[in-house]
Amino acid sequence: MSAPKILMQRGLDHPGTSHKLETYEATGGYRAVRKALDMDPLAVQQEVKTSGLRGRGGAGFPAGMKWGFTPRDSEKPKYVVCNSDESEPGTFKDRWLLENDPHTVIEGIMIAAIAIDCHLAFNYVRGEYSYQGMCFQAAVDEAYANGYLGKGIFGSDYDLDLVVHYGAGAYIAGEETGLLESLEGRKAMPRNKPPFPAVEGLFWCPTVINNTETLAAVPWIIENGGDAYAQYGTEKSKGTKMWSCSGPINKPGVYEVEFGVEMMGFVEEYCGGLIDGIGLKGIVPGGSSVPVMRPEQCQGARMDYEGLLERGSLVGSGGFIVIGDNVSAVDCLLNLARFYAHESCGQCTPCREGCGWIEQLVGEIRNGSGRQANLTKVLELADAMAGKTICALADAMAWPAVAFIKNYPEDFAELCEGDVDLDALEEAVSRHDHIL
Amino acid sequence: MSSTGNAVTTAISLSAEATRRIDEIVARYPTPHAAMLPVLWIVQREQGWISPEAMEWIGDRLDCSAASVEAVVGFYTMFDAAPVGKYKLQVCRTLSCELMGARKLIDHLRERLGVEPGDTTDDGMFTLQEVECLGSCGTGPMLQCNFRYHENLSLERIEALLDELRCAEPTDEVTPVIHDRPSRDAYREMFPTSGR
Numbered sequence: 001m002s003a004p005k006i007l008m009q010r011g012l013d014h015p016g017t018s019h020k021l022e023t024y025e026a027t028g029g030y031r032a033v034r035k036a037l038d039m040d041p042l043a044v045q046q047e048v049k050t051s052g053l054r055g056r057g058g059a060g061f062p063a064g065m066k067w068g069f070t071p072r073d074s075e076k077p078k079y080v081v082c083n084s085d086e087s088e089p090g091t092f093k094d095r096w097l098l099e100n101d102p103h104t105v106i107e108g109i110m111i112a113a114i115a116i117d118c119h120l121a122f123n124y125v126r127g128e129y130s131y132q133g134m135c136f137q138a139a140v141d142e143a144y145a146n147g148y149l150g151k152g153i154f155g156s157d158y159d160l161d162l163v164v165h166y167g168a169g170a171y172i173a174g175e176e177t178g179l180l181e182s183l184e185g186r187k188a189m190p191r192n193k194p195p196f197p198a199v200e201g202l203f204w205c206p207t208v209i210n211n212t213e214t215l216a217a218v219p220w221i222i223e224n225g226g227d228a229y230a231q232y233g234t235e236k237s238k239g240t241k242m243w244s245c246s247g248p249i250n251k252p253g254v255y256e257v258e259f260g261v262e263m264m265g266f267v268e269e270y271c272g273g274l275i276d277g278i279g280l281k282g283i284v285p286g287g288s289s290v291p292v293m294r295p296e297q298c299q300g301a302r303m304d305y306e307g308l309l310e311r312g313s314l315v316g317s318g319g320f321i322v323i324g325d326n327v328s329a330v331d332c333l334l335n336l337a338r339f340y341a342h343e344s345c346g347q348c349t350p351c352r353e354g355c356g357w358i359e360q361l362v363g364e365i366r367n368g369s370g371r372q373a374n375l376t377k378v379l380e381l382a383d384a385m386a387g388k389t390i391c392a393l394a395d396a397m398a399w400p401a402v403a404f405i406k407n408y409p410e411d412f413a414e415l416c417e418g419d420v421d422l423d424a425l426e427e428a429v430s431r432h433d434h435i436l
Numbered sequence: 437m438s439s440t441g442n443a444v445t446t447a448i449s450l451s452a453e454a455t456r457r458i459d460e461i462v463a464r465y466p467t468p469h470a471a472m473l474p475v476l477w478i479v480q481r482e483q484g485w486i487s488p489e490a491m492e493w494i495g496d497r498l499d500c501s502a503a504s505v506e507a508v509v510g511f512y513t514m515f516d517a518a519p520v521g522k523y524k525l526q527v528c529r530t531l532s533c534e535l536m537g538a539r540k541l542i543d544h545l546r547e548r549l550g551v552e553p554g555d556t557t558d559d560g561m562f563t564l565q566e567v568e569c570l571g572s573c574g575t576g577p578m579l580q581c582n583f584r585y586h587e588n589l590s591l592e593r594i595e596a597l598l599d600e601l602r603c604a605e606p607t608d609e610v611t612p613v614i615h616d617r618p619s620r621d622a623y624r625e626m627f628p629t630s631g632r
């Protein structure tokens with residue numbers, strides 16, 4: 001299962017020095033941006049469209065198409081924002097990039113800027129990433145010192161500034177419009193869409209927001225061509241993906257593989273299998289927001305956008321959480337419900353009330369005072385939340401709620417007070433699992 | 437842009453370096469208000485927390501009300517509107533860490549420090565907090581102590597860390613401390629056992 005390493009090659013080949021400008025340039029860095037400066041911006045966009053690169057922050061939207069939505073002849077300034085808020089539980093790949101290859105991220109930001117005619121870009125780094133922000137800032141300083149950022153970058157007449165902006169602890173600041181609010185100095189309350197950021201974003205100006213990993217793939221694409229990138233992966237999932245692997249496995253960590261690898265093979269070969277004595281209960285493949293998969297759903301699953309959808313889950317941000325049979329599904333769902341209840345920004349009633357209510361209902365089951373009615377209520381709430389709010393945080397609560405109950409009804413039944421009619425529970429699940 | 441031109445009504449004692457950096461940062465953003473988070477960071481780093489006087493001062497500096505500064509401070513978990521201990525221990529409690537033993541780690545800390553999450557020890561040394569995923573899910577359980585991550589923790593390593601912190605002074609060090617993975621026995625002590 002060997003894979004091309006587009007994003008992680010430099011870091012793996014040059015441990016300890018891969019973050020330095022010297023190493024970056026010695027291994028071909030900052031060639032793509034020079035090339036982009038000589039290209040028609042629309043041709044840069046076209047190359048990214050050809051590559052098939054989709055957003056790696058969670059939603060999987062085609063990157064080149066997003067760039068194309070920004071108006072060409074805008075009176076207003078345009079902005080590029082890199083989303084390094086990385087707070088989706090189970091995800092730590094952007095951290096790897098900021099620590100080990102910050103110049104690739106910078107170069108990706110530069111190329112995106114050139115493609116939409118932007119002269120001020122931001123990287124929004126989550127506040128807890130002090131070390132990673134420092135690594136990234138050091139790289140930005142190196143780039144400024146060499147004339148790669150600032151006035152007339154790389155000796156051209158193109159000006160570009162890049163500001164590193166720290167968050168301060170809020171999952172919802174990772175949602176793109178919450179991020180914009182945060183960057184403007186307010187609470188990270190997501191905005192109603194439309195208007196989309198590409199038309200009215202930061203300071204109500206056209207803005208491209210992309211995840212760190214998305215932007216990090218761009219230099220390779222411009223250097224080698226969109227067609228070359230599109231040769232990797234599968235029919236509709238092009239290129240490679242960084243998976244952040246956690247849980248009771250022997251080799252947790254970040255692994256980059258071509259889209260389309262088989263899931264259980266990946267668990268064995270990359271994750272080193274499960275820790276001795278622990279059996280596989282399930283896998284949450286794309287970060288805490290996506291539906292959990294049972295072992296039989298994992299077996300033979302293709303790790304790409306369509307393959308996971310076929311098996312009832314999603315690529316999401318690629319937070320690959322392996323769950324062992326030493327833990328109850330009730331504890332897993334309670335943990336996530338507490339997370340989403342804590343992180344809901346509170347401006348939509350279904351989300352604010354629903355997350356807190358689900359936490360309470362599952363908490364009652366956990367402490368033995370919950371009944372079958374608690375489960376029915378959780379399912380109803382999830383149904384009433386999904387797709388009915390300003391942002392997808394409510395869906396991110398609803399999906400795991402339904403998936404955990406659907407996949408592990410026996411765990412919930414075991415802890416409920418009184419008998420649980422499993423047939424009736426299954427029937428209730430079937431009324432609400434259309435949201436998955 | 438200098439702060440002298442603004443109607444700064446409340447005096448707070450910021451170093452010259454901090455006010456210089458604030459001026460520089462405000463100038464970098466298209467609106468002064470956008471400098472809110474970075475300015476709060478500078479003030480909190482220097483004063484340890486965001487006092488009501490600091491909120492007044494920041495409001496004046498960024499052309500907004502102290503109330504809107506307060507709202508922002510309250511929204512983000514990393515800003516402290518009250519003084520905290522010399523060491524802020526923020527333990528990740530989210531799923532990947534819970535799977536690797538975070539619950540036992542937190543219980544251990546509660547017992548050893550004699551405080552509940554959210555509280556500070558009587559000697560003002562430690563504030564214990566439970567926080568959500570810190571992006572160290574592959575090296576959990578873990579905690580953040582002030583600005584530094586400590587990863588792959590075990591109950592034993594927590595003891596050693598507390599001892600170490602007790603006889604040192606806080607630093608600005610941010611480089612993560614990433615231990616080797618705990619032994620199988622250490623995991624056996626920590627892993628959840630709620631499964632069937």
Ligand SMILES: Cc1cc2nc3c(=O)[nH]c(=O)nc-3n(C[C@H](O)[C@H](O)[C@H](O)COP(=O)(O)O)c2cc1C
Pocket residue numbers: 054055056057058059060061063083084085086087088171172173174175176177209210211212214215391392393396
């Ligand atoms: C609740 C919520 C949290 C999110 N958190 C993040 C995040 O931490 N990092 C990220 O890149 N995208 C996050 N997203 C997705 C962003 O809204 C946005 O789709 C993404 O940054 C766009 O970049 P991409 O197209 O390159 O993926 C989040 C979305 C939601 C609904």
Ligand code: SF4
Pocket residue numbers: 172189190343344345346347348349351352389390391392393394
């Ligand atoms: S869905 Fe939840 S997090 Fe998103 S805007 Fe509404 S209340 Fe806020």
Ligand code: FES
Pocket residue numbers: 089090091528529530531532533534568569570571572573574576578
């Ligand atoms: S779940 Fe603890 S760091 Fe991610």
